[in-house]
Amino acid sequence: MTLLPESWDTRIQRAKELAHESDATKEILTFYAKLLQSQKEVDEFLRSRPGWLPSGSLAEDLPVIRECSSVVLRTVERNGPPPLADEARGLLTAAGTVDQLLLSYWQSPSDTQFFAKAILQPYMRWLAESGGHPLDRGFESIEWRCPFCGGLPQVSFLKIKEATSESGNRDLVCATCTTNWSFRRVACAYCGEDRPTKLGYFHTPAYDHIRIEACDSCKYYVKGVDLTRLGFAIPLVDEVAAAALDIWAHEHGYTKIELNLVGL
Ligand SMILES: [Zn+2]
Numbered sequence: 001m002t003l004l005p006e007s008w009d010t011r012i013q014r015a016k017e018l019a020h021e022s023d024a025t026k027e028i029l030t031f032y033a034k035l036l037q038s039q040k041e042v043d044e045f046l047r048s049r050p051g052w053l054p055s056g057s058l059a060e061d062l063p064v065i066r067e068c069s070s071v072v073l074r075t076v077e078r079n080g081p082p083p084l085a086d087e088a089r090g091l092l093t094a095a096g097t098v099d100q101l102l103l104s105y106w107q108s109p110s111d112t113q114f115f116a117k118a119i120l121q122p123y124m125r126w127l128a129e130s131g132g133h134p135l136d137r138g139f140e141s142i143e144w145r146c147p148f149c150g151g152l153p154q155v156s157f158l159k160i161k162e163a164t165s166e167s168g169n170r171d172l173v174c175a176t177c178t179t180n181w182s183f184r185r186v187a188c189a190y191c192g193e194d195r196p197t198k199l200g201y202f203h204t205p206a207y208d209h210i211r212i213e214a215c216d217s218c219k220y221y222v223k224g225v226d227l228t229r230l231g232f233a234i235p236l237v238d239e240v241a242a243a244a245l246d247i248w249a250h251e252h253g254y255t256k257i258e259l260n261l262v263g264l
């Protein structure tokens with residue numbers, strides 16, 4: 001497990017920049033920038049709490065997370081697409097429901113549990129950075145699942161790690177805790193398939209540094225961001241901006257391994 005070096009501010013800035021580049025994704029990236037800002041506030045709240053570190057037991061840490069989860073809910077209520085905004089409004093008034101959402105996501109993360117995923121990403125990340133481990137949940141240890149929390153990959157990226165390597169090493173970024181781990185360069189990030197004839201790639205000139213990495217064995221795909229082509233790209237954010245590639249993948253019968261926080 002390693003940690004992408006970028007700060008919340010770098011991610012927010014990148015989302016704002018990309019929002020100006022395309023009318024098609026302006027709205028979702030503007031929303032994503034606001035959402036990242038609220039996640040940053042959750043993160044800062046957790047880190048600045050005197051004498052407190054996450055225990056790794058969500059049930060135990062819940063009272064602390066509860067205190068800051070409304071930042072995310074209020075942001076979505078004000079800036080999210082109407083169905084999500086309505087849901088946020090409901091959650092802000094229904095005491096106890098958010099606890100249930102978080103606990104159920106903790107046991108079995110799902111990309112359709114938007115609020116729990118958004119609230120728990122900063123918590124999980126801080127748990128990883130502060131040397132903790134998830135305690136009260138089990139997960140399988142598989143090469144193509146996050147070694148820290150068992151989460152699915154949100155995006156993959158290529159980056160040159162050693163001076164001797166020219167084409168770059170591949171990492172996967174966890175959708176649940178946003179840490180990353182190195183993975184085989186030519187293999188499906190969902191089922192591990194590594195026969196080249198079963199793996200397909202798609203990219204368009206519109207996004208020179210991003211491609212679809214699809215598998216014909218399991219029919220799942222993930223987006224790959226090539227940092228050897230565009231060093232200042234931010235995988236989690238650039239992946240969102242390349243929404244047009246998701247349309248191509250769906251039209252060709254592939255399912256995304258994990259939907260991102262704007263539901264694409
Ligand atoms: Zn993880």
Ligand SMILES: [Zn+2]
Nearest residue numbers: 188191215218
């Ligand atoms: Zn596969």
